[in-house]
Amino acid sequence: MSNFVVNIGVETHIQIKTKSKIFCDCSTEFTDKPNVNVCPICMGLPGTMPTLNFEVIPLALKTAIALNCIINRISGFARKNYFYPDLPKGYQITQHKFPLAHSGYIILKSGKKIRIRRLHIEEDTGKMIHDQDENSLLDFNRAGVPLMEIVTEPDFNSKEEVIEYLERLQRIVRYLDVSSANMESGEFRGEPNISIRKKEEGLLGVKTEIKNLNSFKAIEKGITFEIERQKMLLDGGQKIESVTMLYDEKKQTLKPMRKKESISDYRYFPEPDLPDIILSEDLIEKIKNTIPELPEKKVERFKREYNLNDEESEIICQYKDYADFFEKSILGIKNVKRLTNFYIREMPVILKEKRMGVKDLPFDSDKLNALFKMVDEEKINLNLAQNILKEISSTGEHPDIILKRAFESDLSEDDLKNLIIQVLDENKKEVERYKNGEEKLFGFLVGQCMKKTKNRFSPGKVNEILRNILTKK
Ligand SMILES: [Zn+2]
Incomplete structure (x- = not known):
């Protein structure tokens, strides 16, 4: 690869966490039954009019601010015209010339800045399913589900950088509680576009885009395959065509899906049925104040304040409610370091067994704090504390009660x-x-x-x- 430079940009579609769709009252809830959350508006029947679901704006705005974007005080919707069976209207309502926000960034661990070109809101399309009998089926439950699309500049030079960026982005939107961002259910979809060029050539090469990547692993594999494919073509003196590649999870291969449309093919024009979005300074200020401490900051603070190493802090800060639970449970504890393992090993095992998040546990952080205090004051050792934790996690009892019972055993x-x-x-x-x-x-x-x-x-x-x-x- 030494003769080539790889440039990757990433488009991420993130489902905005609202109860109803972006332009109608249909539910956004995930269901296996096809075509139950649909109405004339999201099916694009003639004569229907979209109405903007205002819940979408503050959530997208919150994300834009957290990603250091410049907010457009006035933005508007546009129609993106193309024909595809999963698009009932024949066009998608999105934002074009005036997106909600632009010019943001995320900083990677190495200090490298990944520039975010734009963040806009749009509606999702339906889903096409190809069954075993070679029938193509259409499910429109997803049509009209609100999305944010976040587009980066081609600033990545490796798949590792892409994965790190996506992991950080996923963690940020979860911290903000603007999206559940689960990849398996399509709430968080990263689509890399890849171009390679010979080192001596200054201009970017022709890019291709990869779709249908449903996991970080698939994204890694897709990028590796595509770089290899382009390299072989260039080495063989051939040209790269601007295509969209489809990743096949089962076969773990890439195949060209369609020739990529150029922007002019979409014949964008302003959406006549929806007014512009005009944001007041008040609203922007209000949203700014709802942004919690972001994950990168929390990781650094935990390292400093609680003497955690990099890995420990990353694990504990992966989810905001987990980090909050940790912090409450160690209030007033002198030797936090000694108790870190409870959050690296013990708690994850319990949560995995019970298949739940910390919010649903039968005990709160106060009870854990009481247990940790016993260790801190040398009343009990770590082994015993682990056993007590196991018991709390099934009975929800206060550690005092469990300890008393254990010590007032049948033994004199x-x-x-x-x-x-x-x-x-x-x-x-x-x-x-x-x-x-x-x-x-x-x-x-x-x-x-x-x-x-x-x-x-x-x-x-x-x-x-x-x-x-x-x-x-
Ligand atoms: Zn609908």
């Missing part, structure tokens, strides 16, 4: 003494060495006793009785 103090004596018998050599001055073996013996008692007594209690016995012995 005499039982504990007997168990400790048993442990000392089993570890005679260590006891001998301890008596001869190897103080550190005391910790080892405590550990053995905790094991024997299956954590049913507090380390403090075990400590006390063990020391008593050892001094008497």
Whole structure:
């Protein structure tokens, strides 16, 4: 690849989280039943008129501000005309000359700035399904679902940069709560356009676009294939044609779908049925104030404030509600570092098992905070804390209650003494060495006793009785 320079731009379609579609009252809810969320407006029947769903504007605006865009105080809708079976009106209502926002950016970890050319709102099309009998079926549930399209400049030079950008963008829109942004359900679709050129050539090469990429893995593969394909063509002295390539998930291959339309083929013109969007300074200011701390900032702050490493902070900050839960649960804790693993290992296992988010857990951050305080104050060890967490996660009880129950077990103090004596018998050599001055073996013996008692007594209690016995012995 050394003789070639790769340039990639990315268009991302993101479903805006509203209850109803952008120009009618049909539900946006996902359903397997085809053509149930449809009406004459989103089916484009003659004589119908679209009405803008105003919920869309603040959500798109919030995204534009978070992506450092310049906001157009006046923007408008346009018709993009083309024929395709999944487009019932024969045109798509989108924004053309005057998008909602432009000239933003996202900064990658390396410090590289990816420029965002524009952010506009538009309606989604329907979905064409090809069945096994070679029938083509149409489902219009998605037709008219509100989307934001975010277009970058061709600033990427590798697939890794593209993936990082998309992951960051996905995390940002989730933090803003403007989209669920799940790729599998089509709420977040990244479409790279790729061109390669020989190093000595200054101008960008002819670009092709890849569609139908439903996962980050597919995007990575699609880009790799397309770069290879273009390289082979250029090496063979052939020209690259401006086409749209379709990614086939099953076969994991690319095939040309259609010759890419040029902008003039779309015969854009202003949408006559919808007024312009005029934004007041007040509204923009109001929306600005609703933007939470963004993920990149949070990751850095958590590293600083809680002494987390890069990876730990990234994992904890992946979802806003998870990061918020973390932060509340460690309030007033002195040694946070020691408890990080609860969020890297323990909690993800519980959430995965229960298939839920932190919001739906049977316990809140206060209960976890109470548990962490016990560890912080050395009342219990980490092992016991893990066990208690497991119990809280199924019963939702306060850790105090669980701890009390565990310690007020059916075993009495005499039982504990007997168990400790048993442990000392089993570890005679260590006891001998301890008596001869190897103080550190005391910790080892405590550990053995905790094991024997299956954590049913507090380390403090075990400590006390063990020391008593050892001094008497
Ligand atoms: Zn409708």
